[in-house]
Amino acid sequence: MADSASNDAFVEFDRVQKSYDGETLVVKDLNLSLPRGEFLTMLGPSGSGKTTCLMMLAGFETATHGDIRLGGTSINNIPPHKRGIGMVFQNYALFPHMTIAENLSFPLEVRKMGKSVREEKIKRALDMVEMGAFGGRRPAQLSGGQQQRIALARALVFEPELVLMDEPLGALDKQLREKMQFEITNLAHNLGITTVYVTHDQTEALTMSDRVAVFDDGRIQQLDPPDTLYENPQNSFVAQFIGENNTLEGVVKEINNGIAIVELDDGELIDCKPVHESVKPGARTRVSIRPERVEYNKDRIQEGAHTLKAEVKEFIYMGDIFRTRLSVAGNDEFVIKTRNAPDVERLTPGQQIEIGWLPDDCRALDA
């Protein structure tokens, strides 16, 4: 996980804490290091401290404890305007009294660039976000999505090495959002920019990032590439927060050869993979199973799978997949997803079936 000692780290949070009021810690013991060129997303529920982290990095809030380093230098020694960090704010923060071109020109002017250089760079930045024709307009005359793109262009026009984006796509509709997600990742990778991206939309985080830091309660719960995060959540918060997830609660009976036997609350015994460190014989645990890893077609249940009885509560035809709600081991909200194929049986509510999953897909996490 966070390798805070590594020397090639470009941005580094070292045991950072932050409190606004001196009573509660908004950020508790944050360790994070990110190499040059990485696209890192901070993902977490509202109020988990994401913006606070970004603001500390940008220099608008000071850490109460700990050290933030940028390119090896402690950030406390660099005033905000010398950090060379591009920033896209949650609400864009385009200057309303300047035209788009003037907005883009601002960071170049404060860097004392000549007029021709400025014009050249502004043009390039506007073309990059396909807004070349809008230079003369005011921010108020643009749509939300256009403003968002200008904010992005403005953050990139002075070619910063590090760009911070705070929920930049929050206000956009789904289609534009997806298009912009694609554009932002492309730009960041093509220009080799290190990016810290904040969102509370998990799909966005998974599709865009090299690594995702899942925040909750002022801590990073897990920091991993998207696939690891989804397939190997380290605790039940991450499992719940990322993607759809089924939870069964029970008590660990014993652990043998890396397999935990869990007695569910209704007495059923299942095999699980012990993941969280708190999984020890006698401890309560939550077992997490992804809906698409559960099968009910007899032919598809693999060798060595654990099988269990279930009652169909609801069967929803969704086109490419079937979504079935089951009652399993006392949990009425157990959902499974099955790909629509000719040989897949369509279920009816009330039907008794047998479901199965591999012990590897069944992860015993913290209670």
Next chain:
Amino acid sequence: MTDATSQSGPVLAADGTPLKKSLARALRLQKTRALMLIAPLLVFVMVSFIFPIAKMLFKSVENEIVVETLPLTVAELQNWNAESGALPDEALYAAFVADMVVAIDAKRHTRLGTRLNYEHTGMSSLFRKSGRKIKKLDPAADGPFKEKLIDIDKKWGDVTTWAVIKTHSVKITNGYFLNAIDMQRTPEGAQAQPEDKRILIKLFQRTLFMSLMITVSCILLGYPVAWLLANLPARTANILMILVLLPFWTSLLVRTSAWKVMLQQQGVINEVLVWIGLVADDARLVMINNQFGTIVAMTHILLPFMILPMYSVMQTIQPTYLRAAKSMGATNWTAFWRVYFPLSVPGIGAGSILVFILAIGYYITPEIVGGTKGVFISNRIAYHISSSLNWGLAAALGTILLGVVLLLYWCYDKIVGIDNVKLG
């Protein structure tokens, strides 16, 4: 659908009437109802505000008193040419006596004297004194009157007297306005007043200059306060806000008098300076009864009117703008000057208009702390209204003041744009 679009001419409503007409009809009821609701206010404003102001403004040109009091004389004066240098003939004197006898009966001649006295000193006493004697004459029997009148007072044998009556015998006069700009109406047309009587233009200039100074000092002092108000944590800002509003809860007279205590030569400031030794005891600073005193006291009194609009505009400036500017490499100063300041200009504009317009018509404070060198045009207007009773001149001065304000407002609109003014 298709025939609606292919149709040329106005769009029709379902019953065949043009859509515009039926919309207007539909809205008419609403509009009448709205008008009914505001009618009491409208009537009140008309009766108590618009009408008196219009009446007052009209006073600046109205001059019916001469024609009304001396109708026959005025008719005869048409045949007399003041530039000839010769006295009018007997017919005019006869007409004058006839007019005067009627006027004296109605006790109107002294008012006419007062009116003409504004234009030419001595007229008031001339009419009062002659009145007593003319009263005894019989216009039908006692003629000829020329000699008799000149006997009563030799001023009736002076061409100037008649010239003054003739020049001011028009019903609508520009005389008050000419007086207001240090000129006068003479038989030869408009001419400058004698040197020693020219004070009003100077007063106008002083009023404008001092109002400008007050506005500028209010901007300089108010801007940081408004900034603090908008940027401090809520609790501290509330306390500060109370301090800003405190003057509103204190009587204007008390505040102005307090400045008197502060600024006078035996006052707090001078005492302290002398005590410290910065100022010699026999060279105490003169800070009151002059322009300095007026500017200081009025800046203090008008400051809240500058701070409040500035504050309400600054409150709407999001802190992220400044952060964005700094993240792009701007220093604190650049971020302020290029981003914060332009966004706060509408507040400065609103505050300036408010303070300037209030200052230009201010009266009490200059009266108390202004002495003779620090008074405003409004003090002169008050003088003409309540002491010299020359309401025509007061009205003319007031009209000019109103005109100046409107002109400045118009300039401001051209330069800054009135849309850029925000009061909240």
